[in-house]
Amino acid sequence: MAQGLAARIYTIIPENNRLERIWLLAKTDFKIQYSSSALGVIWAFVYPLMRILIYYVVFSFVFAKDIPNYGFYIFSGIMIWMYFQEATKGGLKVIRSKRYLLENIRFNKLDVYYSSILTNLIGFLVNISVFLAMMIITGLPITWKLIYYPIFIINLMMLCLGISLILSTINVYLKDISQLWELVLLLMFWINPIFFAKQKIFNMFPALLYANPLAGIIINSRDVIMYGKDPDWFLVGYNYVLAGSILAIGVWSFNKFFHKAIEKI
Template structure:
């Protein structure tokens, strides 16, 4: 199945790349700042959280005295979360948004979620590239540990696309899924150690935070970029396991209901 899936994507690579290019260009058409909005939106969010938590609430990372530590910790979490939420949010609506294309053109529908991932990767690459420049300028670059970000990112993509495809299919038949998950994302953000360290929470709550599949992914990014260390690879197993299961469930639902989806769109 994996071989057929890979061959299909390769045969339709032109269609996928064309979609990515078209979406990126249309997103910033008639915009004076263009792709700069990719940077300004997360930057504004980071500045607000940094000012509120580090200046107003005097938040600091336990055991870390580095002046840039909290800002890097915050950027690591916010940018990683932004990448995840973009894939899932776009994934749950991709079949609805592309309803006209699905009805008029014959192509493997699985190309659409892949387009979502590539667009999110492009946006993430632009912002994270500038963040990397910041790390270099401030002498906070993690060195060889930086390479460890790649497997962590792959785990995040697997989890995100698995959840996005599953929600996307369900959202075609039950439109409340999209609205409900928007609320879930808001709670999920604050249940993930992005603007705070899990160590400041009561011990009784910490064990529940660890059940969050994104806990290991977010903390791995933060460990690499803040502490310049290899992450705890075992902490990625929940996200990887759940992600693979969601991918299998999503593809099964897709094969079973792909015909009915066209009628529902």
């Protein structure tokens, strides 16, 4: 069913309207994720709702920590982490999984990557909506500082796009890169302030705050959405420079090796 849906959509991809093309590809991939289930895209709302309820109950009452609203604290970091993980793991496979599109349809090949990033953004926005709804229900304040949140979403998308371009090119030549990336993700999960306060690790290893491209995004996004604080603008600037540098390397590697990579598959 999923393959049939993809095949039908791919035959009507517009070649001239770029934004429509990217959106159509992203929407198709999002639908395919849930096409084999009876409830379809409703699961996109059920999963984050159940996840945040579990975190709220377990970590607010059963395993309560010194961190106030610990369940929300965790989920605010998990949202960022899940987007990063899913976007990069999906982007890693683009050249192999979207080979038909890349070879046979005339358009900017980067659009396939843009659509992959956008597909995961749809799920991310669902998570944020559920998160904010739960904050309102439980009486946590939402301040005007929330308007800063898109800054971190854009930063995260740039980072994921750059890493996806690099990994997907390497994946053609080194098939084990997906397993290696899983190990990197495992390490990154535990050196990011998702379950613990940032001071616990960054006071001991301050360099990790700048070596880790996700840490600043998680810290700043949590500060504005949960605590109504201004972001650390120096850290914002640093993270944008870092993500921009990774994206530039990704675009360069894609342009240089794409045609050779397609021939090698």
